[in-house]
Amino acid sequence: MNTSELIEQIAETTDRSKAEVKQILEAVLDAITVAAKKGEDVSLTGFGKFSVRHLAARTGRNPATGERIEIAASRKLAFAAGKTVKDALVLPEKPVKKTTAEKKASVPKSAARRRA
Structure with missing residues (x-):
């Protein structure tokens, strides 16, 4: 969206x-x-929290040349989802597939007699 x-x-x-x-x-x-x-942090109850994270200066590598480069300290905006959002994103559990032994055990006796 x-x-x-x-x-x-x-x-x-x-x-x-x-x-x-x-x-x-x-x-x-x-x-x-x-x-x-x-x-400052911004908290939206139930939705989540925006917070500023500080990244220290570090040494990195140029992926094209492999040359070492100095990366300056910086800040980034991070988001942590709140409980309401986390709960909304939970996927339903997939049904567990039955083993062959479990399938045979779950067949009613009358149906098993008809097979024989």
């Missing part, structure tokens, strides 16, 4: 115009960006 599809879906769900939803979404994203620039 891209930004315009998200805006469209929110507009349909909230019965608001796309222009209004776009303006609100941009304000939310700007607020998260401003907080991140300050090094």
